[in-house]
Amino acid sequence: MRIHLASVPVDDQQKALRFYTETLGFQIKHNIPLGEYAWITVVSEEAPEGMELVLEPDDHPAVRPYKRALVEDGIPITSFAVDDVEAEHERLKGRGVRFVQPPTDLGTVITAVFDDTCGNLVQIAEEKRQP
């Protein structure tokens, strides 16, 4: 058994597709129209055959209150691995991304958290090399 999908609930799939590709830099894997919504997944260009992130509509009545509650407490919906949080923070800030937590050294890991503009907070994390 393998994990091949993870989903992020978004308030607008097309806006999400632009943010996750143009701003964050992921690549479209699938974009299949399904009536009102679409099956949209993106992948990292570092692992095009790897895990897919589903940009899923958040219209289920339970999802928006859940998202609001997470954002209220600053809890990210998911986390992406990066090699250098500081560099990603600078790159994304340059693209207008709003960070709610700047790069923070937590000992074994450095993290930062930004707003995905689709109703979620997203964490980026860099595992520090053990000396």
Added chain:
Amino acid sequence: MDELVDRPGQSLFELCARLTMRHGINSSRQAITQHLDVLQAAGLVRARRVGRSRLHWFDSSPLKAIAERWPNSTEERGTER
């Protein structure tokens, strides 16, 4: 409170992450919330909604009030010797 001084205006998530990773405090989020409620009741922590998130700040003014009310305790101990 040291962590809130290090970076004022933190969410519950960030504060919990710092407590876990920097101080080995593995209390539940609910437990940390209860601590924050007590600190807020004492006026030492202030919370405010910013955008869609609730952020926390340390407020030292209650401690200052204590120092003002009992200002010379250290000095007096010194002169007693």
